[in-house]
Amino acid sequence: MRRVRGTLLAAALGAGLALAAVPAPLALAQGPAAATQDWKKEFEDICAKTQDAMALPVEELRSLVSRCDELKPRIEKLDESQRKVYSRRLQVCRDLYQFVIESREKG
């Protein structure tokens, strides 16, 4: 009995470690909870840099704008309340990065 328990424990630990090693894009396959965290983590990661936007290089700003565009369709699939709030928040964030790019280009 102890042996069976030990084998089960080892199997569970192994499965846990294997899941932890899955790269971020595959996290969607882990279920709705992981998918929720995934879009929010990406949103927070993108929009955490708005205070530093003026100091960021143009290439990084362009990359942030692209990430906003990639995230948008995922936010549009959320429930109504989340969609309303996060679509707006993402748009405000994207507009700022785009604004800084254009300001730099205009000199």
Added chain:
Amino acid sequence: MAALRYLAAMAILGAALASPGMEVVPAHRYGLVQLGNRAAAAKVPPVTFDHWRHRARFTCRLCHVDVGFAMSAGLTAISASTNRSGYHCGACHNGKTLLGGKPVFASCSEGRDVDESPSCRRCHEQRDPDRARKEYEAFAEKYPKKGQARGIDWEDAESKGLVRPIDHVEGVSIRRAPLKMDKEISIESSGWMTNVLFSHRKHSVWNGCEVCHPEIYPSTKSGTKKTSMIQISSGESCGVCHTKVAFPIADCERCHVKPVR
């Protein structure tokens, strides 16, 4: 020619002074907003929102960026459903968020009759103007005053530590470094008034970059956009905030910092 110029200047001044943005609104009514786009359909009275109650505790950025309240009327689409789900008003008004050690009352609890429920009527009610004035006066007593309407001088209150606006709500805001922007800009005045000295430092205490850029100020290049006092007093440019919440534009010398030429 000089007479024509004088007449044109007087006409512009007259138009600006006659616009609602130049009106001296009593301090207790300044910043009052009616939120009622969906109220009629939901058969509830509109919400009467006082900016001053919230401004003493929170930055503009917190509500207008993190919580997602748009700067223009009707764009936020607040509903009882979003509030109940923990968004918009419900981001703080959820019965759980603590402020000064007390939970903030919950907004839009399900299954309540607005006419019967005191908690609904806390927001969904036409205010008794006399009571509203007394509440404001009791609240404002401890703060410095300034301007024609003797409104609260928030800038002074903040610099003296009388208000310490919160800029982060757990679960809503993103952790980020405070904004460091102290560039001062001299905005040329084309009329008889002196130039405006715009301080990013003063504005960044309450705001983030994205509150103003690009929605209110679509360009930072000097001289790209000419803005008149008529536009400002109609609620454009500086007037987005300075005709509704931030000190009123009728206090000319607070922006045009030097005496008239």
